[in-house]
Amino acid sequence: MKWRIDELTLVPGGPLSEQWVGVHNAASRALWGEGAPVLTVEELLDIAPRRAEHRRAFALWASEGDLLAGGGGDAPVAVAQTIQHERDNTETAGVSHSVHPDHQRRGHGSRLLEHCEWLLREAGCARIHDHADSPDESGGSATAFALAHGYRLTQTHVSQDLSLPVSGETLAALDPRLDPAAYVVETAVDALPEEWLEDRALLARRMSTDAPTGDIDLDEQEWDAERVRQQWNTPSPIWAVESVVRHVPSGRLVGFTDIVVRPGDPRRAVQTDTLVLREHRGNALGLALKVANLRALQREKPDVTAVRTWNADTNVHMIAINERLGFRPTGWSREWAKDL
Numbered sequence: 001m002k003w004r005i006d007e008l009t010l011v012p013g014g015p016l017s018e019q020w021v022g023v024h025n026a027a028s029r030a031l032w033g034e035g036a037p038v039l040t041v042e043e044l045l046d047i048a049p050r051r052a053e054h055r056r057a058f059a060l061w062a063s064e065g066d067l068l069a070g071g072g073g074d075a076p077v078a079v080a081q082t083i084q085h086e087r088d089n090t091e092t093a094g095v096s097h098s099v100h101p102d103h104q105r106r107g108h109g110s111r112l113l114e115h116c117e118w119l120l121r122e123a124g125c126a127r128i129h130d131h132a133d134s135p136d137e138s139g140g141s142a143t144a145f146a147l148a149h150g151y152r153l154t155q156t157h158v159s160q161d162l163s164l165p166v167s168g169e170t171l172a173a174l175d176p177r178l179d180p181a182a183y184v185v186e187t188a189v190d191a192l193p194e195e196w197l198e199d200r201a202l203l204a205r206r207m208s209t210d211a212p213t214g215d216i217d218l219d220e221q222e223w224d225a226e227r228v229r230q231q232w233n234t235p236s237p238i239w240a241v242e243s244v245v246r247h248v249p250s251g252r253l254v255g256f257t258d259i260v261v262r263p264g265d266p267r268r269a270v271q272t273d274t275l276v277l278r279e280h281r282g283n284a285l286g287l288a289l290k291v292a293n294l295r296a297l298q299r300e301k302p303d304v305t306a307v308r309t310w311n312a313d314t315n316v317h318m319i320a321i322n323e324r325l326g327f328r329p330t331g332w333s334r335e336w337a338k339d340l
């Protein structure tokens with residue numbers, strides 16, 4: 001079989017870029033069916049500078065005979081992206097890759113992964129750490145593929161979905177009603193107030209080590225107000241709502257939670273980070289934050305029909321809060337690592 005791998009520059013609306021993202025989406029649809037998450041070029045191009053990442057896109061073309069057998073045109077059969085971090089853990093890189101469902105199990109995934117591993121090694125990266133999602137508890141083909149390529153499992157996450165809307169009565173019943181002399185919740189839509197940023201940087205720093213990281217050593221991330229501004233307050237196709245909890249006696253922010261709506265999935269929101277500083281845990285702040293943020297999401301984006309969240313399977317407290325809110329399991333995500 002003849003094949004070749006090219007690097008591409010992703011461009012919104014570019015025909016090749018759309019084919020590239022189309023392979024990711026076809027592989028995802030084959031796994032998840034109609035409810036598959038949809039990736040867009042627009043989102044990928046937005047994420048990299050806001051997260052201080054250097055991303056490179058690759059595509060693998062196979063010989064005409066192979067393409068005809070799969071019924072495709074002159075399109076790539078496998079696609080990948082390497083992700084190098086420009087701040088924190090710069091020697092640890094990510095790789096995400098997908099093989100079109102009509103072309104799987106022909107070695108294309110292996111060829112492309114080996115190419116990405118080689119490039120990352122040449123670029124000075126010491127290891128790869130990334131994840132693969134599956135509706136199947138075993139992790140399906142991605143698990144077999146990762147093990148076949150010498151990756152080790154570092155952590156498993158459970159994904160859970162909450163159907164919206166959650167009624168006002170249910171939210172009122174769950175709301176822990178914080179003592180306003182001790183804690184107040186504040187909410188911001190699509191950008192964070194300037195006066196939050198210093199405290200928010202400390203919360204982001206703690207988030208990088210306090211959430212379970214599994215069987216891998218990662219350095220604490222360095223955050224300052226400017227980095228928070230770059231990630232959250234620069235124009236983006238990703239919509240976000242954040243709630244924070246303020247400790248009234250000190251005036252400091254001691255917890256936060258975020259929900260985002262990605263351009264490819266305008267009806268399914270994604271719960272991203274949640275953290276309460278250790279010193280303030282045990283006061284129902286996590287539940288208060290989640291209730292407030294869900295209320296804001298429902299008010300601002302009434303067309304959203306579900307929220308998806310991921311939690312390390314060891315994170316029993318967060319999973320318990322999510323179950324009280326009505327989240328139900330929908331799949332699993334495994335993190336894999338390999339020293340280069």
Ligand SMILES: CC(C)(COP(=O)(O)OP(=O)(O)OC[C@H]1O[C@@H](n2cnc3c(N)ncnc32)[C@H](O)[C@@H]1OP(=O)(O)O)[C@@H](O)C(=O)NCCC(=O)NCCS
Binds near residue numbers: 096105107140141142
């Ligand atoms: C995982 C994936 C990339 C594998 O690509 P592929 O081109 O089909 O894989 P290869 O043909 O190179 O397989 C290499 C080895 O992986 C293992 N493997 C791959 N798919 C497998 C499957 N469905 N069942 C069992 N083993 C499998 C086998 O050991 C295989 O070697 P073999 O065919 O000689 O037995 C592809 O299934 C895919 O795109 N899945 C959806 C997206 C995804 O999960 N991406 C990975 C995370 S970002």
